[in-house]
Amino acid sequence: MSDPVRPGGARAAFSARNPAFWVVFALLIAGGWRIAQIGGRFFGAYPVATLTAIGLFALLAVPFWLFVSELDFLEREPPSLRVLAFAWGGLVATTVSISGSTALENLIAKLGSTRLAADWGAALAGPTVEEIAKTLGVVAIVVIARSQVNSVLDGVVYGALVGLGFQIVEDVVFAIGAVALAGQGDQIQPVVTTFLVRGFLAGVWSHTLFGALAGAGIGYLVVNPDRTRRHRIGMACLALFGAWASHVLWNSPLFRDGLGNGALALLAVLVFKGLPPLLLILWLVRRAHDREAAYYVAKLATLRDPALITEQELRVLGSGSRRAAARRHAAAQAGRRARATVRRLQRAQARLAVDLSRGSTSEPAGAPDTPAASEVREHRARLEQLGHPEAVEGVPSWRHTASTVGTTVVAIAVVWVALSALGGG
Structure with a gap:
């Protein structure tokens, strides 16, 4: 079996000398111009509703962005490419899908029937055009910055960000469409309803999830050269x-109508339709993360220098939950400054692992002289000054468990209230 990571050179995310970059740039400009035209019409007709929709869905994008960006902790994707992925989804994929989905729905009506188009047009036309358009965004990143896609997890992150950009822009369009359909002028109530349904309730397993799944396939295609091209x-x-x-x-x-109109029925439909792909992508992310972590931790293990990373820190660094537990333990033992320093130490150790994988240091094992290694030593010294020299996880805390349970209960309560507010119960 090949390595889960295909090391790339330590170079810029992409080069403007690559002709593909200018093709992607032109598509982004064209998509941005089209979205600006649509936004201008929205602002002209419903300025308050449009501003509210943009604000609400922009706020929704923030936690999704932070969560997706943290998926690949050990080798974070360059900010420029993360922004490019988001922009492709929001500007290019949406503009292609607006016209493409309508054309395909019309074709379904002509080849089938108007009844078929009414019932299944959105289910067949939308996914066909949208998923292809979004996946091409990940392909574009591979074409202009192949060295930055060196694991399946990279494909997941880029695909998820493409999907997130698409979801935010599409939701704003749907929100203003709901305002127009209500026919009551520049009102924000239809916007809030759309936000609850399409953003808050459906956001967890919508376009971000679909994009991540397709992106995982592109990542696999790129990082497994030992497999046949057909495979x-x-x-x-x-x-x-x-x-x-x-x-x-x-x-x-x-x-759509088979489970009734109550809040429980709506929640059951959301779970039935959304849970299978959600579980699948979570499994893929966990598998890809564990394989990538094992690869990078093995690189760090060759150093055999406790000033850079200890045996316990090797175990912690390879797990997201253990990294978080180590930060909580540092806060409990030595305060918030220690927590922040542990996080910086973990970041520096991750960068050092990437340096080692790329062969960017020719120093003897155990004594690399790189900026990342210097950062590790600097943060280690700060931790020692704070009386917490090692970034390790402590004994599991009942407070953290209680907090997790409490957060889950609150989330379920909020979902229930949202469903009830929409007329569910």
Whole structure:
């Protein structure tokens, strides 16, 4: 089995001398111009509602952005490429899908029937155009910055950010469409309702999730050169099909009326349609993260220098939950400054692991002389001054467990209130 990581050179995210960069740039400009035209019409007709929609969905994007960006802790994607992925989804994929989905729905009506188009048009046309358009965003990143896609997890992150950009812009469009459909002028109530349904309730397992699944396939295609081309393309197509099928299920009229109109019935439909793809992508992320972590931790283990990383820190660094536990333990033992320093130490250790994987240091094992190694020593010295020299996890705290349970209960309560407010119970 090949390594889960295909090391790339320590160089810029992409080069403007690459002709593909200018093709992508032109597509972003064209998409941005089209979205600006749509936004201008919205502001002209419904200025308050449009501003409210942009504000609400922009706020929704922040936690999703932070969560997705943290998925690949050990080798974070360059900010410029994360922004590019988000912009592709919000500007290019949306503009292609607006016209493409309408054309495909019309084709379904002509080849099938108007009844078929009314019932299944959105479930068949939308996913077909949208998932292809979003996946091409990950392909674009591979073309202009191949060295920055060196694990399946990279594909997941870029795909999720493409999906997030698409979801935010599409939701704003739907929100203003709801205002127009209500026919009561520049009102924000339809915007808030759309935000609760399409953003708050459906956001967890919507376009961000579908994009992540397709992106995982592109990542697999790129980082497994030992596999045959047919096998890699087949796996990428299978991932794209999974994203498409999940999207079709989500848009389908299945169970539209079969479970009643109560809050519990609506929640059951959301879970039935959204939970399978959510569990699948969580499994893929966990598997990809563990394999990547094992690769980088093995690189750090060759140093055998406790000033850079200890045996216990090796175990902690490879797990997201253990990294978080180590930060909580530092805060409990030595205060908030120690917590922040532990996080910085973990970041520096991760960068050092990437340096080692790229062979960017020719120093003897155990004594690398890189900026990352200097950062590790600097943060280690600060921790020692704070009386907490090692970034290790402590004994599991009942307070953290209680906090997790409490947060879950509050989340369920908020979902229930939202469903009830929408007329569910």
